[in-house]
Amino acid sequence: MKAYLRKFRPPRKLRVTFPGKWFLALTVAVGAAAINTGNNLLYLALSMNLSLIILSGILSEWCLRGLRVRVAHASEAFASRDCLLAVTCSATGKWLPAFSVTVSPALPGAGRGAWFPEIPPGGADTRIIPYRPERRGPVPSFPCTVSTRFPFALFEKSAEVNPRENCLIVYPEPGAPDAAPPGTDPGDHLGGKTAWGREGALICGVRGHSPSDPVRDIHWKASARLGTWMVKEREAEPSKAVDLHLAVPSPPGEFERLVSRACAQVLRCEREGLPYRLRVGDRVLVAPADAGRRRKALSILARVTTDGTLPSAGEGETP
DSSP states (O other), X not given: OHXXXXXXXXXXXXXXXXHHHHHHHHHHHHHHHHHXXXXXXXXXXXXXXXXXXXXXXXXXXXXHTTOEEEEEESSOOBTTSOEEEEEEEEOTTOSSOEEEEEEEEOOTTBOSOEEEEEEOTTOEEEEEEEEOOSSOEEOOOOOEEEEEOTTTSSEEEEEEEOOBSOOOEEBOOOOOOOSSOTTOOEEEEEOSOOTTOOEEEXXXXXXXXXXXXXXXXXXXXHHHHXXXXXXXXXXXXXXXXXXXXXXXXXXXXXXXXXXXXXXXXXXXXXXXXXXXXXXXXXXXXXXXXOTTHHHHHHHHHHHOOTTSOOOOTTOOOOO
């Protein structure tokens, strides 16, 4: 039934602005005076007013037609925290520019709409708007209202468009960081150089000198033999990885608290350069050597459910 009614929904919505109401009242008054007096000048003024109304409708339709919208993160989005969205409006395929276009995402927590004074033909423009999501998880598809008051601001014409490449995801709200976060144990020793650059005592070779190397690491014999400054290259000390464990299944309230605290600990480890692994139940989903570890861990914490399943990034409930 909804799909049937959607077919008969008008593609455009029209709202009369405050100046437009005065203009319509003036047009009606001029028409009434022209009919009562038969004055040709009044008929001419009435026809000019009606022509402006028709011209306004044509130009506003020309501005809205062919526009495309894309909404993406301009910064990392955490639940109940202020962040930013990048709204991009493109006029691909248009051979004339669009003027005075406003894009308003129908997204809970999104701030005011993004106003584009001019969108060049075949080009695009991007504006940043504030966003405060309510809870974590993938953001489902949402429409955007594209409107314009061009050219005379007498009417506001609007249409709904679906943004392209909707891949918004909201990370959990970081809880209070703890000295020992829930579910963390000392992990096994990891070989290789640690993130904060601590080095062992064993020398494994020499390399060229860089301005950041301390003087105590200069290898004097190798420098004298090669005629250039060389420094000692040491083996890295093994470091312990922080083990972040989410016990599943868990009660919803307790699970959200654990996810928030795990999110805070991930941010703390990334800030301090500490290696970590993320376990959900008995599965290790993020290892210390993973590429893009921060984004991967936060994405998992944003999507994980109380039973340990991970919906795809395109799924989610309405926030």
